[in-house]
Amino acid sequence: MEMTIDNRPLVEMKNLKKYFKTSNGSLHAVDDINLSIKKGTTLGVVGESGCGKSTLGRTILRLTPHTSGEVLFKGENILEYDKKKMRLLRQQMQMIFQDPYSSLNPRNTVYQLIAEQLVVNKIYKSKVELEERVMHLMNTVGLDERYVNTYPHELDGGRRQRIGLARAISMNPEFIVCDEPVSALDVSIQAQILNLLMDLQEKMGLTYMFITHDLSVVKHISDEIAVLYVGQCIEKAPSKELFENPMHPYTKMLLSAIPVPALRKDGFKREIIKGEVTNPIDPKPGCRFAARCKYCTPQCIGENLELKEKTPNHFVMCRLYE
Incomplete structure (x- = not known):
């Protein structure tokens, strides 16, 4: 498709x-x-x-x-x-997490990890259909079928993240x-x-x-x-x-x-x-980048700014463009 x-x-x-x-x-x-x-x-x-x-x-x-x-x-x-x-x-609506190891249950095999959502949501009634779906998902994300009974700690980071991808797309989100x-x-x-x-x-x-x-x-x-x-x-x-x-x-x-991948940077x-990042705890009104900005003026402080469209589909929150 x-x-x-x-x-x-x-x-x-x-x-x-x-x-x-x-x-x-x-x-x-x-x-x-x-x-x-x-x-x-x-x-x-x-x-x-x-x-x-x-x-x-x-x-x-x-x-x-x-x-x-x-x-x-x-x-x-x-x-x-x-x-x-x-x-x-x-x-x-699904999510792929940052850490491809801690986001996976170390006690489950690759098959169990990918099949988990399908089992919980009772998508397939027979084991044969479930196995076919898991194998299809593994092939889709580039995981060889020989890893089906492997545990996460036996795989490298790339293959672990492929498991995360397979889990994310398993329900056709x-x-x-x-x-x-x-x-x-x-x-x-x-x-x-x-x-x-x-x-x-x-x-x-x-x-x-x-x-x-x-x-x-x-x-x-x-x-x-x-x-x-x-x-x-x-x-x-x-x-x-x-x-x-x-x-x-x-x-x-x-x-x-x-x-910049260059030997010379002419x-x-x-x-x-x-400067330091603005304290996110009850920040004061005004531009939160003001303390680190070389273009800062008194107008940047004291009043909250809005995200405004300056050119077609280009939005910015800055006093320089007001």
Whole structure:
């Protein structure tokens, strides 16, 4: 089946917030996020460690309870679903976790790990049908059938992550959150897993939210990219547009940090981010990047900013463009 891109959003986040209570106040992990993902496309979510990327993904899937806001799947707010509705919805929304070892039960074989969701949801009535489905999934993700009775600790990271992929697609979902699925793998294995994800997307019409801190990876796989900083989305644009015309000072600095494979760097100037990250516990109104921004003015502090469209499909949260 060829991938088709629908102009209607499959997933939408409206004013989504997730705060964690601490002894010093509320930690704003996800703060007023408004994003949408069209069917059959990939939204890359980037930012440094601790910016709220993984929390956003887990909140969308209701693995972490939200504080306020909405998550729309095919136009319906799934945050209002009861347990019965969520159980059915879980078949359509899946997740690939960052660590390909700790996300797998070490006591189960490859067969048991892949078959688990199919058994729990009583998809197949006979063992023969179940075995055929498991073998088909193993072949789909590039796992040789000889590993069927193997345990996770006997496999390398790439094969473990293929198990995670097989588990994620076992229920024929429509939407998958990929939480840094290649960050723990070698570079050559990263390329294999990325190409496999793109092939599966084309064949099954999948929609991805791809979370990563590697801008080279996100450029390769994403249709659109959202940049997060201290819980806020500060810039969103089509992948090519973001790399060719970054607007937010933080995005520009992130792009300048990408390693350049060249012996000579004539004319290349790397921008270094200085200063400390804003405290995410009850942050003060204003731009959260102001303390590290060389373009900071008094107007950047004291009043919260909004994500606004500056050019077609290119949104940015910055006083420089107001």
